[in-house]
Amino acid sequence: MEQNIEPVDFNEQFSFDDIDCPICGNRAITRFFFETAEEQIDCYSCGYTRKFYITNLDSKDDTNQEFEWTPAYSIEEKQGFGAYSVRMLHSDNIEVGSFATEQSEQFFIETVEQMKDQVAYAKYTKLVDGKIEEVILISTVE
Numbered sequence: 001m002e003q004n005i006e007p008v009d010f011n012e013q014f015s016f017d018d019i020d021c022p023i024c025g026n027r028a029i030t031r032f033f034f035e036t037a038e039e040q041i042d043c044y045s046c047g048y049t050r051k052f053y054i055t056n057l058d059s060k061d062d063t064n065q066e067f068e069w070t071p072a073y074s075i076e077e078k079q080g081f082g083a084y085s086v087r088m089l090h091s092d093n094i095e096v097g098s099f100a101t102e103q104s105e106q107f108f109i110e111t112v113e114q115m116k117d118q119v120a121y122a123k124y125t126k127l128v129d130g131k132i133e134e135v136i137l138i139s140t141v142e
């Protein structure tokens with residue numbers, strides 16, 4: 001839909017685990033990517049994200065034993081603008097994602113409205129005064 005909105009993709013390139021979101025305390029997912037040693041936290045309640053990654057993997061030289069490599073890293077942290085869950089009609093998959101900008105919530109509401117004939121379930125959540133507020137846009141029983 002928009003940048004930073006992506007479905008959870010479970011494959012073999014990373015491991016994942018449940019943690020408590022450091023912002024709202026709800027269940028968040030942490031993923032560790034083996035190849036790049038990148039760690040990412042996504043909360044699908046408040047939309048908080050954190051990325052931890054090593055910035056100097058290129059300078060690592062495994063063939064030179066004398067060379068002492070010190071990893072440098074960077075952390076990108078973003079307070080969320082909320083998160084969404086959608087299930088299309090005749091589908092068992094629930095797509096989840098977080099809102100990238102303040103405008104994403106309105107964009108999501110409008111998109112669901114336009115696609116309401118195909119949507120079985122749609123909701124979004126956001127952090128309001130320290131509590132998660134949940135708005136269910138569509139909830140049908142198939």
Ligand SMILES: [Zn+2]
Pocket residue numbers: 021022023024025026028043044045046047048
């Ligand atoms: Zn959260």
